[in-house]
Amino acid sequence: xxxxxxxxxxxxxxxxxxxxxxxxxxxxxxxxxxxxxxxxxxxxxxxxxxxxxxxxxxxxxxxxxxxxxxxxxxxxxxxxxxxxxxxxxxxxxxxxxxxxxxxxxxxxxxxxxxxxxxxxxxxxxxxxxxxxxxxxxxxxxxxxxxxxxxxxxxxxxxxxxxxxxxxxxxxxxxxxxxxxxxxxxxxxxxxxxxxxxxxxxxxxxxxxxxxxxxxxxxxxxxxxxxxxxxxxxxxxxxxxxxx
Amino acid sequence: xxxxxxxxxxxxxxxxxxxxxxxxxxxxxxxxxxxxxxxxxxxxxxxxxxxxxxxxxxxxxxxxxxxxxxxxxxxxxxxxxxxxxxxxxxxxxxxxxxxxxxxxxxxxxxxxxxxxxxxxxxxxxxxxxxxxxxxxxxxxxxxxxxxxxxxxxxxxxxxxxxxxxxxxxxxxxxxxxxxxxxxxxxxxxxxxxxxxxxxxxxxxxxxxxxxxxxxxxxxxxxxxxxxxxxxxxxxxxxxxxxxxxxxxxxxxxxxxxxxxxxxxxxxxxxxxxxxxxxxxxxxxxxxxxxxxxxxxxxxxxxxxxxxxxxxxxx
Numbered sequence: 272x273x274x275x276x277x278x279x280x281x282x283x284x285x286x287x288x289x290x291x292x293x294x295x296x297x298x299x300x301x302x303x304x305x306x307x308x309x310x311x312x313x314x315x316x317x318x319x320x321x322x323x324x325x326x327x328x329x330x331x332x333x334x335x336x337x338x339x340x341x342x343x344x345x346x347x348x349x350x351x352x353x354x355x356x357x358x359x360x361x362x363x364x365x366x367x368x369x370x371x372x373x374x375x376x377x378x379x380x381x382x383x384x385x386x387x388x389x390x391x392x393x394x395x396x397x398x399x400x401x402x403x404x405x406x407x408x409x410x411x412x413x414x415x416x417x418x419x420x421x422x423x424x425x426x427x428x429x430x431x432x433x434x435x436x437x438x439x440x441x442x443x444x445x446x447x448x449x450x451x452x453x454x455x456x457x458x459x460x461x462x463x464x465x466x467x468x469x470x471x472x473x474x475x476x477x478x479x480x481x482x483x484x485x486x487x488x489x490x491x492x493x494x495x496x497x498x499x500x501x502x503x504x505x506x507x508x509x510x511x512x513x514x
Numbered sequence: 515x516x517x518x519x520x521x522x523x524x525x526x527x528x529x530x531x532x533x534x535x536x537x538x539x540x541x542x543x544x545x546x547x548x549x550x551x552x553x554x555x556x557x558x559x560x561x562x563x564x565x566x567x568x569x570x571x572x573x574x575x576x577x578x579x580x581x582x583x584x585x586x587x588x589x590x591x592x593x594x595x596x597x598x599x600x601x602x603x604x605x606x607x608x609x610x611x612x613x614x615x616x617x618x619x620x621x622x623x624x625x626x627x628x629x630x631x632x633x634x635x636x637x638x639x640x641x642x643x644x645x646x647x648x649x650x651x652x653x654x655x656x657x658x659x660x661x662x663x664x665x666x667x668x669x670x671x672x673x674x675x676x677x678x679x680x681x682x683x684x685x686x687x688x689x690x691x692x693x694x695x696x697x698x699x700x701x702x703x704x705x706x707x708x709x710x711x712x713x714x715x716x717x718x719x720x721x722x723x724x725x726x727x728x729x730x731x732x733x734x735x736x737x738x739x740x741x742x743x744x745x746x747x748x749x750x751x752x753x754x755x756x757x758x759x760x761x762x763x764x765x766x767x768x769x770x771x772x773x774x775x776x777x778x779x780x781x782x783x784x785x786x787x788x789x790x791x792x793x794x795x796x797x798x799x800x801x802x803x804x805x806x807x808x809x810x811x812x813x814x815x816x817x818x819x820x821x822x823x824x825x826x827x828x
Binding site: 279280354366505 | 594610613
């Protein structure tokens with residue numbers, strides 16, 4: 272395991288990611304998630320159905336993917352964009368270790384900035400430790416891992432990672448996921464909801480997949496995207512001044 | 515068995531139908547080698563290929579006998595100073611070099627970093643954030659990071675850009691002494707004087723091709739026995755053109771909207787002499803020296819054309 276993740280790379284990545292102004296963005300959506308949960312709780316203390324709707328739609332379709340997108344494209348993409356990645360790549364560190372470390376940092380940050388706030392919002396919304404709160408937390412943890420792999424990979428493949436990521440979220444997960452039933456099997460949001468629903472068992476979450484499908488498909492996405500990212504970073508090239 | 519650590523064999527590189535590198539072959543052995551050429555000649559492209567950051571479209575690039583493309587293990591013996599100015603500016607100089615030493619998994623990263631920072635004379639400002647450094651300081655801290663693992667091969671892309679004259683001399687001394695211990699050093703530059711001071715062996719690139727290769731003085735002699743083109747502007751270009759055409763050293767004169775374009779041919783080289791410019795500004799030469807290649811600007815001629823004068827003003 273120690274060969275797969277590089278401590279020096281992790282430390283630099285963490286400082287670089289949290290040192291940018293962009294880091295403030297990480298906190299905005301999760302804070303809104305918690306604040307709105309508190310407001311709804313005050314307005315409807317007795318209703319039983321809104322927490323699952325609210326956490327399923329706003330939490331899993333908006334806050335989780337957007338925050339994961341910003342974090343996932345920051346940990347490596349920013350370095351590639353400004354060219355400082357050369358200093359890291361001009362060392363014998365294995366490219367797989369670079370990708371896996373960046374991925375690990377993205378997962379950790381996404382869990383801190385999304386999964387924990389989601390748990391907090393769920394606790395506030397349901398008024399205590401409930402199946403829904405546990406499910407939301409588990410689903411958000413799973414989503415942090417899968418989305419991070421996906422967005423870190425996009426940031427290696429394209430310099431327009433945020434745009435491509437948003438397009439995926441809006442068009443694929445947002446539009447097609449609701450219109451075409453088969454698209455849900457290829458939606459990271461649905462994998463996260465599948466994990467959440469396996470514990471919460473609440474139709475309000477709008478989950479379409481079973482736990483097995485969610486886990487198998489999610490694992491496949493992680494392995495495939497990270498392999499792609501390692502391959503792409505191994506072929507990282509610098510253009511000269513000639514053209 | 516060749517002693518050359520860097521071998522470039524029939525390498526070409528093209529993007530679509532743009533040829534960036536055109537069939538270049540060279541062997542770089544121990545010592546300092548200068549890669550000279552105008553901007554856009556493909557020097558950085560070639561250095562990136564040697565460092566494994568670009569795949570050749572054709573041919574092969576070997577470092578220490580191994581292909582450099584997709585071979586990060588290469589950096590155990592190679593140090594790269596990229597031209598790109600961006601560094602991890604949120605780190606201090608010392609943190610940056612120490613981190614590099616750790617990435618190389620050196621047994622004593624702190625000691626190695628201290629040594630490398632001392633070599634580039636950055637011990638004073640080493641605890642300041644790189645964001646506060648001048649361009650010359652950034653350049654030196656990048657050199658320290660590239661030297662931290664005492665590499666066999668050192669590649670530097672325009673290393674003197676942004677350095678003041680004193681820093682330049684110091685880096686030249688450093689590269690000289692590093693080369694003296696048997697290291698292979700290849701640096702690119704578009705400034706003839708830098709290459710002249712630093713290296714006996716040069717590789718000259720023009721438009722993606724290797725234009726000349728070998729001993730600096732021999733190439734310099736070849737360069738001076740080529741036609742030279744000067745642009746001379748006066749208050750009466752036509753009169754000057756008539757006068758110049760009478761000189762034996764002048765092979766052609768053309769009136770252009772920008773002034774008189776004079777072509778001279780010198781066959782007797784004199785490597786030692788280096789008059790700055792033919793013609794003296796005092797006598798009306800507002801702008802002289804427009805040779806065919808910028809890096810050959812003001813190259814010496816054994817018999818420079820006489821200073822243009824306007825007889826009517828005498």
